[in-house]
Amino acid sequence: xxxxxxxxxxxxxxxxxxxxxxxxxxxxxxxxxxxxxxxxxxxxxxxxxxxxxxxxxxxxxxxxxxxxxxxxxxxxxxxxxxxxxxxxxxxxxxxxxxxxxxxxxxxxxxxxxxxxxxxxxxxx
Numbered sequence: 001x002x003x004x005x006x007x008x009x010x011x012x013x014x015x016x017x018x019x020x021x022x023x024x025x026x027x028x029x030x031x032x033x034x035x036x037x038x039x040x041x042x043x044x045x046x047x048x049x050x051x052x053x054x055x056x057x058x059x060x061x062x063x064x065x066x067x068x069x070x071x072x073x074x075x076x077x078x079x080x081x082x083x084x085x086x087x088x089x090x091x092x093x094x095x096x097x098x099x100x101x102x103x104x105x106x107x108x109x110x111x112x113x114x115x116x117x118x119x120x121x122x123x124x
Contacts, residue, residue, distance in 0.1 A: 001113045002026050002098050009118030014088055016122075020081040022096030022115055029077040030054070032098040036070060036081045037108055038120075040092040045108040048094070049081060052104060059104050064090075086122045093117040 003025035012018055024032070036048040049070035051058045058070050069082040079096060095118075097111035105111060 002029070002032060004096050004098060004113055004115035006094065006096050006115040006118040009094065009120045011121040011123065012086060014086060014122055014124050016086055017082070017084045018086065018120060020083070020094055020096075020118060020120075022079045022081075024077045024079070024098065026077070030074040031100050032113075033101045033103070033105055034070070034072060034079040035097045035105060035111055036068075036079075036094060037097060038090075038092045038094045039117075045095070047106045047108070050104040050106060051079065053102075057104060059106070083120070086120075088122045088124045091120060091122045093119050 004022055006022045008020040030053055035050040037045045038048050039045040049060050051070045051072050055072045067085045072079040096115045098113040099111045
């Protein structure tokens with residue numbers, strides 16, 4: 001498994017932007033499919049974005065499509081989540097996740113490495 005550390009969360013106003021980062025340990029980062037999820041208290045962990053090993057393929061749910069962009073820099077062992085036009089309903093803890101694979105994965109149980117999470121709060 002890979003060790004993941006998220007950063008970049010914080011408190012911003014509705015309509016603002018934030019960029020989350022997730023730094024991975026190890027020298028095999030390019031073998032991992034990466035994902036971002038979010039989870040509100042008492043709710044299931046929700047898929048936010050996924051990116052293929054070389055960054056060429058991405059996917060998002062309709063709730064964040066056209067507002068969020070996932071990217072990765074394999075030379076820096078880092079995956080990013082650029083979040084624009086933020087809404088109060090985007091407020092929650094965001095997690096990055098990783099697993100070795102050849103396709104994109106959209107459910108939390110398909111990932112086996114997780115970061116500790118970073119809080120994102122959007123004020124109205």
